[in-house]
Amino acid sequence: MSIxxxxxxxxxxxKLRSDFSFDAEATQQGIDRLINDGVAGVVMMGMVGENAQLAPSEKLxxxxxxxxxxxxRVPIISGLAETNTERAxxxxxxxxxxxxxxxxxFPGLTYKSDEHETISFYKSVANASGLEILLYNNPRGYGVDLTPDVVERLLEAPTITAIKEESYDTTRVTDLLSRFSDRLNVVCGVDDLILESAALGVVAWVSGMANALPRPSVELLKLAVAGDLINARKLYAALTPLFHLDTVVKLVQHIKLAENIIAGSAETVKPPRLNLEGAEREKTIAIxxxxxxxxxTLGY
Known part of the structure; x- marks a missing residue:
């Protein structure tokens, strides 16, 4: 299936059981709910999917x-987060x-590679299979920035077709679209920048909080892409306080707690992450x- x-x-x-083991049935129920609510695809084991905390056998x-x-029914994209090129x-x-x-x-974990090393890593991964590749650009999280100049070199690999842009700099969206619009799909990777990104021409979004509220998230992007900014702003205003929780260190805990409240799934996270407690947890519940x-109030 082409993406x-x-x-x-x-x-x-x-989804995890209370002993932190993988709960396949609950994960499948969550995926089915997302597809029924109109998502275009699923990204398994990104940061939100706790990739780095899972054993190799669990990932499979x-x-x-x-x-x-x-x-x-929809494309499946897997996160790839490894510490060395061979394992990747x-x-x-x-x-x-x-x-x-x-x-x-992801860029190679635990090591902040320079441009030459970064390009070599991504090209090696691209050459290892025929799968389409979504580059994950999150310089805040991983210390490696896939600048437009680096991306230009990476696009020599034909299977690299998209970039999840999470630099928190909306000018980067315009730079990438202006330079590579006929070759590269620019995907929003920041929940509380989706309306801004869509206004600049982005039509795809990898979202964390869409786990909790998939249907309103799907509708928000549709409104934004269609240019219905009046209704998109109203919906965005209702969602943005929740979306802010996708941009902090404990985003996984916040998202799983939101899912628990709305859909009933377990909020268990894999240590060293721990479930939210006390005032921090109560604040998220209130949001x-x-x-x-x-x-x-808006009819959703």
């Missing part, structure tokens, strides 16, 4: 579970063998409940 980079692609949370179990429940290439081959449609490739109330 059409249009619409909302939730960075799916990996997650992909198998996703493949089973998706059943060809091996994972790309394994994902391809399982029939996954694409990879969202979620306010967003739900405001959405009801």
């Amino acid at each position: 059409q980079w249009q619409g909302v692609f939730p960075a799916v949370t990996t 179990d997650v992909l198998r579970a996703a493949k089973e429940v998706v059943a060809g 290439m091996a994972y790309a081959k394994e994902a391809e063998g399982l029939g996954i449609n694409g990879l969202m490739v 979620v409940n306010k967003a739900v109330s405001d959405l009801k």
Whole structure:
């Protein structure tokens, strides 16, 4: 299945049991809910999916579970987050063998590579399989910035078709679209910059909080892409306090708690992450409940 980079692609949370083991059934239920609410694809094991905390065997179990429940309805993109090039290439081959449609490739973890090393890493991963690649540009999180000049070199690899732009600099969106619009799909990777990004021409969004509220998120992007900014702003205003929680260190905990409140799934996270407690947890609950109330007022 070729990936059409249009619409909302939730960075799916990996559901866990109380003993921190992978809960395939709950994860599949979550994926099914997302697809039924109109998402365009699913991104398994991004940062939100706790990729770095999962054992190699667990990662493959997650992909198998996703493949089973998706059943060809939407593309499946797997996060690829490894500490060295050899393991990254091996994972790309394994994902391809399982029939996954694409990879969202993190820079090499734990090491801040320079431009030459970064280009070599991504090209090596691209050459390891025939899967489409979504570059993951998150310089705040990983210390590596895929600037337009670096991207130009990376686009020598034909399977690199998209970039998840998470530099928090909206001028980067314009620079990338102006320079590579006929070759590269620019995907918003920041929940509380989606309306701004869509106004600049972005039509795809990898979202964390769409796990909790998929249908309003899908509608927001549709309104923005259609140019209905009056209604998009109203919906965005209701969602933005919740979207802000996607941009902080504990985003996984906030997203899973929001899912728990709205959809009933477990909020368990894999240590060293710990569930939210006390005032921090109560604040998130209040934000979620306010967003739900405001959405009801708007008819959602």
